[in-house]
Amino acid sequence: MGKDKSPTTQAVRVLREHAVDYTAHSYKYEAQGGTRVSARELGVDEHCVIKTLVMQDETGKPLIVLMHGDREVSTRNLARQIGARHIEPCAPAVADRHSGYQVGGTSPFGTRHPMQVYMEAGIANLPRLFINGGKRGFLVGMTPAELIRVLQPVVVDVAV
Numbered sequence: 001m002g003k004d005k006s007p008t009t010q011a012v013r014v015l016r017e018h019a020v021d022y023t024a025h026s027y028k029y030e031a032q033g034g035t036r037v038s039a040r041e042l043g044v045d046e047h048c049v050i051k052t053l054v055m056q057d058e059t060g061k062p063l064i065v066l067m068h069g070d071r072e073v074s075t076r077n078l079a080r081q082i083g084a085r086h087i088e089p090c091a092p093a094v095a096d097r098h099s100g101y102q103v104g105g106t107s108p109f110g111t112r113h114p115m116q117v118y119m120e121a122g123i124a125n126l127p128r129l130f131i132n133g134g135k136r137g138f139l140v141g142m143t144p145a146e147l148i149r150v151l152q153p154v155v156v157d158v159a160v
Contacts, residue, residue, distance in 0.1 A: 006133070007138055009107070010100065020146045022140045025133075035049040035069025048068075049130045050129050054098055057087055064117045065117075065158070071120070072159070074159070081157070108132075118158075120158060129141070
């Protein structure tokens, strides 16, 4: 279970509610630092730090994409795989409204509005992953199996 000293974010509440075996990791947040900074601060491979990206389809319907920290999302391939005409990242203010989190602290757990979660296939093969815990400078570590059990994401192959 998470340590008691971790922030009690909505994401942490969801993890506790689902009895997820996770570890809490705080670090010094740097604006625009992304997964490169969090991986460096935690001393882990950036490939194991998972980005939570809020995107939208051509109708404005939001969705979440989970991607390795050292890779990007091919929005063209994502649109093709999920049957959308167009996918694009949400503007930060729009992403904040959909998720209930601040960009840089977006977690896929406990979002304000339910959104379909899409996960890059390679994430399932990691021994352990680190993903945002709902606050800038705060990641949670867990096995991919725990993430999949709680989020039930659709697996996609969209990394570039």
